[in-house]
Amino acid sequence: MCDKGSMAQYTRVSGFVGLITLQNPPVNALSAAVRQGIVDMVERALSDPIVKSVVICGQNGNFCGGADIKEFGTNMSGPPLVPMIDAIEAANKPVVAAIEGSALGGGLELALGCHYRIAHSKARLGLPEVTLGLLPAAGGTQRLPRLVGVPAALNLITTGRHVTAAQALQLGIVDQVTDHNAVDVAVTFSLSVAGQSLDARRISTYLCPLPSDFDALFEGVMQKVRQSARGAIAPVACVQAVRAAATLPYTKGMEREQELMATLFTSGQARAQQYCFFAQRAVGRWRMPSGARWETSKPRPVHKAAVIGLGTMGRGITVALAQTGLSVVAVETQEKQLMEAKQAVSGMLERGAKRHGVVPTLDRISYSQNIQAIAEVDLVIEAVFEDMALKTEVFQQLSAVCKPGTLLCTNTSALDVDKLASETPNPELVVGMHFFAPAHVMKLLEVVYGPRSSPQAVATAMQLGKKMGKVSVAVGNCRGFVGNRMLMPYLQQAFFLLEEGATPELVDQALEEFGFPMGVFRMSDLSGLDIGWRVRKRDELVEPDMASGKSARIRQGSRYSPLGDLLCEQGRFGQKTGRGWYQYDKPGSRVARSDPWLHSFLVEYRARHGLVPRSIDHQEVLERCLYALINEGFRILEDGIAAGPEDIDVIYVFGYGWPRHRGGPMFYAGMVGLAKVLERLEHYQQAHPDVPYLQPCSLLRRLVAGGSPPIHRWREVIKKHQSQL
Numbered sequence: 214m215c216d217k218g219s220m221a222q223y224t225r226v227s228g229f230v231g232l233i234t235l236q237n238p239p240v241n242a243l244s245a246a247v248r249q250g251i252v253d254m255v256e257r258a259l260s261d262p263i264v265k266s267v268v269i270c271g272q273n274g275n276f277c278g279g280a281d282i283k284e285f286g287t288n289m290s291g292p293p294l295v296p297m298i299d300a301i302e303a304a305n306k307p308v309v310a311a312i313e314g315s316a317l318g319g320g321l322e323l324a325l326g327c328h329y330r331i332a333h334s335k336a337r338l339g340l341p342e343v344t345l346g347l348l349p350a351a352g353g354t355q356r357l358p359r360l361v362g363v364p365a366a367l368n369l370i371t372t373g374r375h376v377t378a379a380q381a382l383q384l385g386i387v388d389q390v391t392d393h394n395a396v397d398v399a400v401t402f403s404l405s406v407a408g409q410s411l412d413a414r415r416i417s418t419y420l421c422p423l424p425s426d427f428d429a430l431f432e433g434v435m436q437k438v439r440q441s442a443r444g445a446i447a448p449v450a451c452v453q454a455v456r457a458a459a460t461l462p463y464t465k466g467m468e469r470e471q472e473l474m475a476t477l478f479t480s481g482q483a484r485a486q487q488y489c490f491f492a493q494r495a496v497g498r499w500r501m502p503s504g505a506r507w508e509t510s511k512p513r514p515v516h517k518a519a520v521i522g523l524g525t526m527g528r529g530i531t532v533a534l535a536q537t538g539l540s541v542v543a544v545e546t547q548e549k550q551l552m553e554a555k556q557a558v559s560g561m562l563e564r565g566a567k568r569h570g571v572v573p574t575l576d577r578i579s580y581s582q583n584i585q586a587i588a589e590v591d592l593v594i595e596a597v598f599e600d601m602a603l604k605t606e607v608f609q610q611l612s613a614v615c616k617p618g619t620l621l622c623t624n625t626s627a628l629d630v631d632k633l634a635s636e637t638p639n640p641e642l643v644v645g646m647h648f649f650a651p652a653h654v655m656k657l658l659e660v661v662y663g664p665r666s667s668p669q670a671v672a673t674a675m676q677l678g679k680k681m682g683k684v685s686v687a688v689g690n691c692r693g694f695v696g697n698r699m700l701m702p703y704l705q706q707a708f709f710l711l712e713e714g715a716t717p718e719l720v721d722q723a724l725e726e727f728g729f730p731m732g733v734f735r736m737s738d739l740s741g742l743d744i745g746w747r748v749r750k751r752d753e754l755v756e757p758d759m760a761s762g763k764s765a766r767i768r769q770g771s772r773y774s775p776l777g778d779l780l781c782e783q784g785r786f787g788q789k790t791g792r793g794w795y796q797y798d799k800p801g802s803r804v805a806r807s808d809p810w811l812h813s814f815l816v817e818y819r820a821r822h823g824l825v826p827r828s829i830d831h832q833e834v835l836e837r838c839l840y841a842l843i844n845e846g847f848r849i850l851e852d853g854i855a856a857g858p859e860d861i862d863v864i865y866v867f868g869y870g871w872p873r874h875r876g877g878p879m880f881y882a883g884m885v886g887l888a889k890v891l892e893r894l895e896h897y898q899q900a901h902p903d904v905p906y907l908q909p910c911s912l913l914r915r916l917v918a919g920g921s922p923p924i925h926r927w928r929e930v931i932k933k934h935q936s937q938l
């Protein structure tokens with residue numbers, strides 16, 4: 214017996230079991246039609262006198278990815294989730310969830326409404342709503358603590374992390390884990406419990422187990438959550454909802470859950486986080502200006518890779534490749550450096566393996582001082598010192614040594630990928646793979662294509678990034694690519710603000726309150742002031758500090774702040790030297806303390822240059838630093854370096870600490886209002902006519918003139934704009 218008409222298929226199996234299969238590919242999200250299907254099919258199973266038990270599963274080995282996120286911005290129709298799940302829990306026949314693939318968000322909440330849960334060993338479960346700016350508002354915040362206790366529920370709900378089936382069993386979320394077909398096991402099981410009392414199986418009737426140190430627990434968790442949330446409201450609401458489960462009867466707790474959800478549901482933060490979810494997936498479907506994309510470009514298989522240069526970046530990349538399961542040849546010409554790297558890489562692999570309870574993959578790596586060792590690899594990632602002449606020499610060696618067709622990638626963070634490619638006989642095989650430090654931890658990868666990179670080379674690098682678990686974004690070749698190019702105006706404004714009267718503490722506080730994990734000066738101390746200094750010297754921007762006055766602060770016709778150079782001349786490179794924009798207890802120490810020397814230095818510097826300090830507030834810090842960065846984002850779109858605003862936003866959220874609840878710089882610009890961003894840029898540009906970065910980009914002007922369309926319509930405007938430039 215079978216009903217195939219709706220998005221929940223009903224079949225009678227084993228004579229007496231009503232099997233309800235959710236059918237909404239690819240993840241069986243709970244759209245209005247699926248919810249209607251479940252309501253109808255559950256009613257049908259319960260009213261059929263032959264049916265003794267019910268099993269709910271998902272089509273194609275995937276239980277359910279939760280509520281349909283695409284519905285959230287629309288006028289939602291169809292039966293609501295809460296009464297649907299309550300009706301399942303109230304059923305007088307046992308209902309068993311057969312969980313294969315994922316049970317996430319509303320999917321897990323549906324399973325928690327069932328009387329039993331059986332999971333396949335490879336299934337993953339979780340309540341990730343917090344990552345979408347929401348909370349599990351289909352009873353998840355009320356049922357989970359009743360089932361697994363308050364501490365475990367708080368951990369899962371406030372982080373949104375997924376757990377394996379084995380972990381879910383240990384926590385008590387599922388009743389059984391199987392290596393066999395979970396649906397078959399659930400069907401047999403459901404018959405074995407048919408007719409038994411269900412009183413003890415309805416989670417909403419459980420008393421929430423209360424820890425003895427209840428108040429202290431919530432206080433501690435709330436403090437931790439507020440700190441790590443960096444201004445995001447959903448994690449805080451999650452704690453409040455779980456607290457309601459611990460203190461109120463179920464129905465009252467549900468009222469609180471719904472009340473908190475109503476606030477989150479319509480918030481700008483939820484919109485921003487849901488935008489990030491889809492943006493991340495959109496950038497995975499990369500597209501080059503030529504139109505090349507997955508559908509037209511087949512990646513080459515990569516089994517064996519090489520890393521050239523085992524400094525900090527090379528070591529991280531080696532670890533990331535080995536953890537992906539590739540054979541890696543790690544090459545470092547300096548013997549001492551090679552030995553140190555070998556030890557460091559082994560340590561990182563061992564620690565990573567311990568964390569994940571697996572065996573370290575040390576034997577996947579062979580080390581060599583000789584570049585000839587890479588002759589047989591499919592792909593090379595060069596990670597030597599950031600110097601064009603050195604990289605050119607390495608690329609020429611690689612071309613001579615590697616087998617034909619080997620893909621040559623550079624991990625440069627700003628150098629010209631096309632120039633490097635032009636030094637090789639096969640420029641179509643050259644792309645940038647710009648990892649972020651630490652390379653085995655950071656999720657972002659910029660895949661940089663030059664005008665001669667072949668679509669297959671880009672597809673191969675994108676595919677490898679995906680395999681490595683990276684969020685890979687294909688971008689065009691320009692100085693600094695997307696991320697670092699946008700950082701330049703941001704840093705520049707921060708320096709100018711110091712000249713005009715701000716302190717590093719004030720600027721950092723404004724940016725950290727906005728949601729960055731670190732302000733610009735703390736970040737500069739962490740990464741090292743000498744890096745930018747080297748680049749500025751190469752660009753011939755650094756001059757001996759003899760002159761004073763305005764002319765001493767002009768380079769190549771534009772305003773320039775030598776503050777960073779002056780600190781470097783004093784040996785203040787940041788954390789590594791124990792002094793930078795802040796002071797540290799000792800070199801390498803991480804706790805930044807305000808430095809009276811720096812403040813006196815700024816006073817003396819301003820006086821020497823005739824700069825009259827003025828009071829600067831947080832709003833000015835944010836507007837100048839962020840709008841200058843955003844303005845450069847528009848230029849990047851105008852130049853066709855990024856395919857769309859989503860690419861820029863994903864790069865900033867995953868690589869530069871831009872708060873996810875603000876959606877990324879381009880999304881944020883849309884939220885603030887493009888007209889407002891333009892007006893403020895014009896205002897600051899008038900005040901600082903010698904700063905080209907503050908000159909509003911013509912694409913921004915065009916978008917405003919066109920009525921500031923929503924972000925998903927920018928691509929049309931960009932295309933038109935580019936064709937008229």
Ligand SMILES: CC(C)(COP(=O)(O)OP(=O)(O)OC[C@H]1O[C@@H](n2cnc3c(N)ncnc32)[C@H](O)[C@@H]1OP(=O)(O)O)[C@@H](O)C(=O)NCCC(=O)NCCSC(=O)/C=C/CCCCCCCCCCCCC(=O)O
Pocket residue numbers: 239240242278279280281282283294315317318319320341342345347348349350351474475478479491494495
């Ligand atoms: C792990 C995954 C499930 C699968 O991963 P993978 O295999 O890698 O595939 P992906 O590339 O990620 O996804 C494939 C495509 O599927 C799309 N997708 C995935 N999940 C969803 C989804 N849940 N909804 C819609 N679409 C989805 C994805 O975008 C891909 O398509 P495309 O390439 O973009 O085209 C992984 O996908 C994953 O992690 N998914 C998300 C899981 C998740 O976060 N689930 C939670 C969803 S939220 C939820 O469940 C909430 C439940 C609570 C109840 C909500 C009730 C709402 C109403 C309340 C209103 C009250 C306020 C009223 C206000 C007022 O008063 O007016």
